[in-house]
Amino acid sequence: xxxxxxxxxxxxxxxxxxxxxxxxxxxxxxxxxxxxxxxxxxxxxxxxxxxxxxxxxxxxxxxxxxxxxxxxxxxxxxxxxxxxxxxxxxxxxxxxxxxxxxxxxxxxxxxxxxxxxxxxxxxxxxxxxxxxxxxxxxxxxxxxxxxxxxxxxxxxxxxxxxxxxxxxxxxxxxxxxxxxxxxxxxxxxxxxxxxxxxxxxxxxxxxxxxxxxxxxxxxxxxxxxxxxxx
Amino acid sequence: xxxxxxxxxxxxxxxxxxxxxxxxxxxxxxxxxxxxxxxxxxxxxxxxxxxxxxxxxxxxxxxxxxxxxxxxxxxxxxxxxxxxxxxxxxxxxxxxxxxxxxxxxxxxxxxxxxxxxxxxxxxxxxxxxxxxxxxxxxxxxxxxxxxxxxxxxxxxxxxxxxxxxxxxxxxxxxxxxxxxxxxxxxxxxxxxxxxxxxxxxxxxxxxxxxxxxxxxxxxxxxxxxxxxxxxxxxxxxxxxxxxxxxxxxxxxxxxxxxxxxxxxxxxxxxxxxxxxxxxxxxxxxxxxxxx
Ligand SMILES: Nc1ncnc2c1ncn2[C@@H]1O[C@H](COP(=O)(O)OP(=O)(O)OP(=O)(O)O)[C@@H](O)[C@H]1O
Ligand SMILES: [Mg+2]
Numbered sequence: 001x002x003x004x005x006x007x008x009x010x011x012x013x014x015x016x017x018x019x020x021x022x023x024x025x026x027x028x029x030x031x032x033x034x035x036x037x038x039x040x041x042x043x044x045x046x047x048x049x050x051x052x053x054x055x056x057x058x059x060x061x062x063x064x065x066x067x068x069x070x071x072x073x074x075x076x077x078x079x080x081x082x083x084x085x086x087x088x089x090x091x092x093x094x095x096x097x098x099x100x101x102x103x104x105x106x107x108x109x110x111x112x113x114x115x116x117x118x119x120x121x122x123x124x125x126x127x128x129x130x131x132x133x134x135x136x137x138x139x140x141x142x143x144x145x146x147x148x149x150x151x152x153x154x155x156x157x158x159x160x161x162x163x164x165x166x167x168x169x170x171x172x173x174x175x176x177x178x179x180x181x182x183x184x185x186x187x188x189x190x191x192x193x194x195x196x197x198x199x200x201x202x203x204x205x206x207x208x209x210x211x212x213x214x215x216x217x218x219x220x221x222x223x224x225x226x227x228x229x230x
Numbered sequence: 231x232x233x234x235x236x237x238x239x240x241x242x243x244x245x246x247x248x249x250x251x252x253x254x255x256x257x258x259x260x261x262x263x264x265x266x267x268x269x270x271x272x273x274x275x276x277x278x279x280x281x282x283x284x285x286x287x288x289x290x291x292x293x294x295x296x297x298x299x300x301x302x303x304x305x306x307x308x309x310x311x312x313x314x315x316x317x318x319x320x321x322x323x324x325x326x327x328x329x330x331x332x333x334x335x336x337x338x339x340x341x342x343x344x345x346x347x348x349x350x351x352x353x354x355x356x357x358x359x360x361x362x363x364x365x366x367x368x369x370x371x372x373x374x375x376x377x378x379x380x381x382x383x384x385x386x387x388x389x390x391x392x393x394x395x396x397x398x399x400x401x402x403x404x405x406x407x408x409x410x411x412x413x414x415x416x417x418x419x420x421x422x423x424x425x426x427x428x429x430x431x432x433x434x435x436x437x438x439x440x441x442x443x444x445x446x447x448x449x450x451x452x453x454x455x456x457x458x459x460x461x462x463x464x465x466x467x468x469x470x471x472x473x474x475x476x477x478x479x480x481x482x483x484x485x486x487x488x489x490x491x492x493x494x495x496x497x498x499x500x501x502x503x504x505x506x507x508x509x510x511x512x513x514x515x516x517x518x519x520x521x
Binding site for chain 1: 397398400401403404405407408409410411412413414415416516
């Protein structure tokens with residue numbers, strides 16, 4: 001699905017990512033962990049085409065993304081779930097859901113979205129940025145599922161949410177996955193990561209330092225927590 | 231009382247012009263982040279367009295009303311493609327230099343071809359009389375202009391809030407990067423939006439032709455007040471431009487009627503300064519959220 005090959009990225013003089021290579025197969029849920037400032041957001045932005053100072057190769061479904069602008073990448077099936085949740089002040093909840101074009105073979109119909117996210121239905125006429133943090137996160141996920149994105153790029157969707165809401169996000173990601181959606185998930189919460197994902201990459205100082213499966217994570221939890229600076 | 235009503239109607243008519251011009255500026259600024267200093271020149275071209283339609287082509291006001299804005303809109307789109315779009319990556323100073331330079335070029339082209347003298351343009355025959363309401367009489371054309379301006383603003387409002395095009399424009403205006411990442415080609419929308427704003431200025435110009443002497447500098451004075459309106463309402467705020475446009479129109483008309491002349495002249499700018507001190511983002515503006 002996604003292949004990142006020797007990707008380097010930076011801001012001006014500062015190099016933030018060095019020769020990062022990773023792969024995500026169709027139908028997988030893969031997390032990207034790393035302490036604050038490790039470069040996780042930069043990596044997702046580079047894949048989305050929002051970060052321009054990059055070298056290396058990114059392939060989606062065998063297509064080299066090269067210098068394609070973000071909207072073309074979205075139309076190839078990338079679903080952007082940004083770290084700030086991307087709630088518009090000038091769009092209602094319903095408008096936010098129908099704003100993106102349908103890009104994949106299996107878009108969620110609006111009725112299904114509202115069934116899975118009753119809170120969004122209840123507030124469908126409200127300005128998106130007046131939702132609670134948890135609802136905004138649900139909206140960000142619902143928005144890319146409605147567009148039928150094949151690969152979700154989720155940047156810390158559980159950050160700042162109550163355990164109950166974190167559980168709901170997990171349910172939704174697992175549900176999306178059973179319908180063939182692939183996910184690359186930035187996540188600091190190791191326990192949550194093992195409940196939704198198959199594999200995990202650990203990013204430290206701009207490099208991938210570990211590639212682990214769930215068993216590895218459980219066996220080496222203490223060591224990993226120190227990587228994450230927790 | 232009669233005088234008060236008359237002044238209020240005059241204020242609403244002027245307010246209609248302010249509102250239409252400010253609306254175009256707001257839509258353009260929202261989408262392109264370009265302050266179009268050439269807006270007054272497009273308004274002038276609108277009035278000149280109506281004048282030339284009649285003189286050169288024998289086309290009446292009713293033909294000019296739809297035709298001239300469309301032609302100017304296309305011209306606006308051409309200019310956006312040719313030069314304006316380059317501004318997005320440049321320092322705002324270039325924004326000023328380019329659009330102000332454009333104003334001078336457009337004004338001088340018209341001056342060179344048609345001179346600086348005022349050209350009269352008659353009120354269309356159907357709107358020459360007066361309308362009576364009780365014991366008051368209003369010139370029919372002014373009432374028409376007011377009604378037309380309200381309709382035009384309402385139509386733009388409907389377009390922006392009730393249609394898919396409007397939704398895309400709002401999204402791209404508020405968060406261009408996010409909107410691009412959600413699969414929308416934001417750059418594709420800047421050209422028609424600029425053309426649309428220019429067409430609105432042209433429409434205001436056509437409506438102004440029968441009320442004012444049509445001349446190359448007619449946009450230059452008006453646009454200064456319009457910029458004050460835009461600052462008071464909040465740069466880029468749609469509702470703010472329209473409400474402030476009508477509000478300023480009425481306030482100036484009242485000041486002209488009931489206060490020493492100097493008050494009417496400086497009122498708008500004093501209000502602008504006060505608003506800038508009190509609410510720098512304007513009455514209806516949103517504080518810039520750090521990206
Ligand atoms: N716009 C920017 N200009 C300069 N440096 C930046 C910019 N954005 C991020 N950085 C730097 O790049 C590094 C990686 O940032 P990034 O946001 O990718 O980290 P992150 O892993 O997502 O962190 P967090 O867990 O805090 O979200 C950090 O050292 C950060 O200071
Ligand atoms: Mg981050």
